[in-house]
Amino acid sequence: MKHPVFGDIVLASEYPWWEGEVRLPFFANFDTLGNDIAAERFCKKIGNVYKGPDPKATPEYRRRREGYFRSRIHNEDGKGPSPAQEQALRHLLDSDRAVCQAVIDGIFKSYLEQYDAYREGLGQGWADPQELEDILPRLVSPVGLVTLICLSSLDFHEAHKEGASYVGFSFHATWEEEHGIGVLTHGGKIVEVGIMDTAFTEHCVE
Numbered sequence: 001m002k003h004p005v006f007g008d009i010v011l012a013s014e015y016p017w018w019e020g021e022v023r024l025p026f027f028a029n030f031d032t033l034g035n036d037i038a039a040e041r042f043c044k045k046i047g048n049v050y051k052g053p054d055p056k057a058t059p060e061y062r063r064r065r066e067g068y069f070r071s072r073i074h075n076e077d078g079k080g081p082s083p084a085q086e087q088a089l090r091h092l093l094d095s096d097r098a099v100c101q102a103v104i105d106g107i108f109k110s111y112l113e114q115y116d117a118y119r120e121g122l123g124q125g126w127a128d129p130q131e132l133e134d135i136l137p138r139l140v141s142p143v144g145l146v147t148l149i150c151l152s153s154l155d156f157h158e159a160h161k162e163g164a165s166y167v168g169f170s171f172h173a174t175w176e177e178e179h180g181i182g183v184l185t186h187g188g189k190i191v192e193v194g195i196m197d198t199a200f201t202e203h204c205v206e
Helices: 033-045 059-065 083-094 096-123 129-135 142-147
Strands: 017-023 068-074 149-161 164-173 181-186 189-194
Touching (some): 017 083, 059 068, 083 096, 083 149, 083 164, 096 129, 096 142, 096 181, 096 189
Parallel strands (some): 068 149
Antiparallel strands (some): 017 068, 149 164, 181 189
């Protein structure tokens, strides 16, 4: 479908949503480089050469670097995005820097609040304090997140309020590789920060 607001979108064959892309240049340079730095440091210590996967070889990586990210428009009846979802995207694109900065500020606040717990949990599996510092440094500002997280996808939920749907941001994160980080927003304001399913699970907005 060529949608007037969302552009080219495709109805998923197995899931109740449409798939497309949203351009958010704000997140183009965010990446989980901390993982690679820690892996390289460890390999050097044991005398090996780090041969991790080359993310630059993937189309998704190149699209991220251009500021394009996967989107899911939740739609149980398969008829296409609702007016509330259209309004949510319009607001996001009109206020992209302010909304994206609010998302980063929300993650940073959560990071500081849970830092000691993460440090204790991850510290049990990392023998080298410097390697742990690569993936879980003590940050003094949100700017430090640029090498620790990368935006994976956005979710435009069917649930809405005041004419606009809720929007979820899903991130990969160095300190939470298994569950990722999710941020649920409405009207550019933070509703909740948690693991990745906070962003894409419908019950989180009910």
